Amino acid sequence: MKKIAPFTIALAFLASALYAFSAAEKTADAAKQGAAPAQPAKAEATKEPLVCFESRKGASEITQREIKPGWPNVKCSPTTGAALWYGDPYEGTVPLGKMPGLEKIPEGHAVVRPRSEKLAILPMCAVACHNGVGPAFVPPALPKDKKPVPIPTMEGLLPALKDLQHGRGRIWCLDCHHTTKRNMLVDNYGDPVSFDQPQLLCGKCHGDKLRDWRDGIHGKRIGEFASTGRKRWFVCTECHNPHNVQDGARNRGFAQLQPEPPPQLPRGMKDARHELVHPIPH
Amino acid sequence: MTHEETPSADPAREQEAERAVPPASADPAASAPRASRRDFLKAGGMLSLSSLMGTAALMVQSDNARAAIEWAEHFQKNYRLMTPQEKAEARARLERRYSQEYGRKVNVDTTDAQPGVLMGYALNVRKCIGCRRCVHACVAENNQSRGSRPGEKIEWIQVLRMERGEFAKEKMNQGYPEGLGIQVGGNAYTPAGEVLEGQYRYEPAAVPEKDATYMPIACMQCEKPPCVKVCPVRTTYREPDGVVVIDYNWCIGCRMCMGACPYWARRFNVNNPVLPKEEINPVTHYLGNRPRMRGVVEKCHWCLQRTRHGRYPACVEVCPVGARKFGNLLDPESEVSLILARKNVFRLKAELNTFPKFFYFYD
Numbered sequence: 001m002k003k004i005a006p007f008t009i010a011l012a013f014l015a016s017a018l019y020a021f022s023a024a025e026k027t028a029d030a031a032k033q034g035a036a037p038a039q040p041a042k043a044e045a046t047k048e049p050l051v052c053f054e055s056r057k058g059a060s061e062i063t064q065r066e067i068k069p070g071w072p073n074v075k076c077s078p079t080t081g082a083a084l085w086y087g088d089p090y091e092g093t094v095p096l097g098k099m100p101g102l103e104k105i106p107e108g109h110a111v112v113r114p115r116s117e118k119l120a121i122l123p124m125c126a127v128a129c130h131n132g133v134g135p136a137f138v139p140p141a142l143p144k145d146k147k148p149v150p151i152p153t154m155e156g157l158l159p160a161l162k163d164l165q166h167g168r169g170r171i172w173c174l175d176c177h178h179t180t181k182r183n184m185l186v187d188n189y190g191d192p193v194s195f196d197q198p199q200l201l202c203g204k205c206h207g208d209k210l211r212d213w214r215d216g217i218h219g220k221r222i223g224e225f226a227s228t229g230r231k232r233w234f235v236c237t238e239c240h241n242p243h244n245v246q247d248g249a250r251n252r253g254f255a256q257l258q259p260e261p262p263p264q265l266p267r268g269m270k271d272a273r274h275e276l277v278h279p280i281p282h
Numbered sequence: 283m284t285h286e287e288t289p290s291a292d293p294a295r296e297q298e299a300e301r302a303v304p305p306a307s308a309d310p311a312a313s314a315p316r317a318s319r320r321d322f323l324k325a326g327g328m329l330s331l332s333s334l335m336g337t338a339a340l341m342v343q344s345d346n347a348r349a350a351i352e353w354a355e356h357f358q359k360n361y362r363l364m365t366p367q368e369k370a371e372a373r374a375r376l377e378r379r380y381s382q383e384y385g386r387k388v389n390v391d392t393t394d395a396q397p398g399v400l401m402g403y404a405l406n407v408r409k410c411i412g413c414r415r416c417v418h419a420c421v422a423e424n425n426q427s428r429g430s431r432p433g434e435k436i437e438w439i440q441v442l443r444m445e446r447g448e449f450a451k452e453k454m455n456q457g458y459p460e461g462l463g464i465q466v467g468g469n470a471y472t473p474a475g476e477v478l479e480g481q482y483r484y485e486p487a488a489v490p491e492k493d494a495t496y497m498p499i500a501c502m503q504c505e506k507p508p509c510v511k512v513c514p515v516r517t518t519y520r521e522p523d524g525v526v527v528i529d530y531n532w533c534i535g536c537r538m539c540m541g542a543c544p545y546w547a548r549r550f551n552v553n554n555p556v557l558p559k560e561e562i563n564p565v566t567h568y569l570g571n572r573p574r575m576r577g578v579v580e581k582c583h584w585c586l587q588r589t590r591h592g593r594y595p596a597c598v599e600v601c602p603v604g605a606r607k608f609g610n611l612l613d614p615e616s617e618v619s620l621i622l623a624r625k626n627v628f629r630l631k632a633e634l635n636t637f638p639k640f641f642y643f644y645d
Contacts, residue, residue: 055602070386070564075422082415085422086599104615216617217624220604224592227615239603254603256488260414263440263482267432272483 052076052083055220055239056255060118062091080258089222089232092117096233097197101214109230114196115237121157122183122195160243167205176201176242198236351379361529361568362519373568380573384562391567393590395523401584401639402524402611402618404627405498408644409605412489412496414441416597416606420500423585423596424571425563426549429556436549438582439500439597443481446493500597501526501547501582502630502638509539509548518579524611524639525584527569535577544631545638548581584608611639 050064052074062074067088075085093111096102102110116122155161164172178184184192185201193200203210212218216227219239223231236242241255265272358364358372373390380388417439421428426436490496507526510518517532518539540548554576566572570586585595589608598606609616614623618641621627625643632638 077415077418082413082600082602084415084419084600085596089593089599212624215620216609217607217621218604220601222594222599225589225594225598225608225616226592226610227613227617229592234604254409254411254490256490257411257413257602258487259412259485259489260418262414262485263417263437264432264435265483272481272485275481275483 050076052081054083055234056241056257059241060113060115060234060238077260079261082257082260086222090230093232094196099199099214101211105228109228111230111232112196112235113232113238115198115235116195119195158243160241164243166242166245195237196235198242202236202242351375355531358531360515360517360532362516369568376568376572380566383573384557384559384564386559386562386564388562388564388566388572390572391565391570391587391590393567395521395525396590398610398612400524400611401503401589402609402616402622402641403503403584403639404607404609404618404621404625404641404643406605406607406644407495407497407642409603410441410496410498411603411605412441412443412484412491412494413602415600415602416498417441419596419600420582422561423563423588425555425557425566425573426580427551427553427555427557427574428561429553431553433550433552434556436551436555436580438547438549438580439498440482440546442497442499443484443491444495444497446495497642499545499547499630500640501543502545502636502640503582503584505637505639506635508542508544508634508636512538512542514538521569523590525586525589526581527583527586528579528581529569530572530574530578530580533578535579537579539579544634544636548579550579551576 051061052064054060054062062083064072064074064076067073071087073086073088073091074083075087076082077084090111091113093113095108096110096112099110150162167175176185178186178192181192183195185195185198187193187200188204199210199213209218213233213236219236220234221231222234223229239254244255262272354375355372359368361369361372364372369392373392376390377388380390417437420426420438421436424438426438427434429435484494503524503526505520505524507518507520510520510526513519514536515532515534517530517534518526518528520526535550537550540550551574555574557573562573563571565587567583567587567590570583574580585593585597588595594608598608607617607621609618611618611622613619621643622641625645627641627643629638629641
């Protein structure tokens, strides 16, 4: 026995050393394998930054970037290009500003992403054509039938204007856009308000929706769920296109989107046609 | 100087020593005189010590943390019975194993339920457009298996597409429907119209479709959960903030809970979960989205790794139409409390008395 013991100790240590070595080699191999597919993805990212849309196409977008190693600010759907996951919900936001009914929310806890950055023709609006001089209408001499005179340039910029459906023909451009400051909207008193705060304009008619939006029932918010938590609020025009609210093919006020891929089929099933037939054929 | 020459101080003791030596024997078994009991135990002790040291060396020195940790995991208690010390140990073990398996720092959170919070969820069925973004956001957040073979692609949220009913006047008196579809028009005596029972795998070019209603279904986080009642090892239970969770380490994979759940909310890992290294979400919770193993059941847990730290669940944050609302039911100012106060609310299969904390509402 005495003779065996030292041999056993030696053998055990040898075996452990061998095992540790092989394990280290295995992990090194695994690391190499893991690194290999990651490289082309990185190369793609450097080629062209991935931009994904948030609520509807053409309204607000986020450019993907890494906040810290391996932690992107947003993950995009490879199928549809929609934002699928937020690493940083407050990116690029500014405070919402004062609004009655928000007294309980601490300063700076309600934030929005400025809309004016995404509105492509907004910088031109006030300077190029509508430079604030305009025809001298004080008070503005609005046409009786509220039918805008077709302006080819405007229709070229915004095709939805050809058949403006908002209000079923009862309202026209200058009911919402300021008469002299065209890069602004109008509030209840006819004063200019920023494009970043469309709720001050929309709430004039859609008061019930404004109240629900203020309380968090209508619309979308991301961030902290506590009622006094820090949240990014999505403003009206991030989800709704005010120029095109009715459309034959759409449903429930939302523009149509491409859906994400369906779930996996059960084992042995070729397609999902069984869902399209009645349980008992007739 | 030899022993014999030494003058003995005590002759009587010497005599006694001589008497203690056993007499010579012819038996060969008894003839090995040198191996005393002490020697035998000593040698045996050395042997077992060396083998133990070898095992220890294997488990401590090797980089393969998986073997060592799985060994320790087999002996850990049910999560609810663990002391804070044991929880910390379990957490450290898991973090080490996951970090090695996925090649990056994986954090396993063990934050307990926050006092004064009872989580609740509300979903506007009228707004849902069936785009399935919530389904895929959930997968991106919660480390589900995403393989291509049958049973390897797991999604916790199902979106059910239902046809709109036909309440057209001309169809009101067309008689009973043929077959066994759902009656959607007419009245009890003269029903009219018939729709499909529902589709999960609809694939139109664009949603919402004109004639469809969509209804996402996931775990309802019942106040009286049938799955908790049937679990034979009590590994699924309701947390104090209202979420029904699973301690994956204690799950034996019997799938009783899957049979008991009336909302089809639970999924089973038939194979080893397929989770590529670059796709793992490294922020995890012990009872939430930590990577699962083969043979355990999993389900929605309202993103505990987020909600325990005050953040919205992932599905709420990506819903493009704002149909999903989440909040604290104990806070009268929260979104869900206001919806319960103002809107028309129903619960799915309320007649089963499961008391879900997931409410469907419409404007």
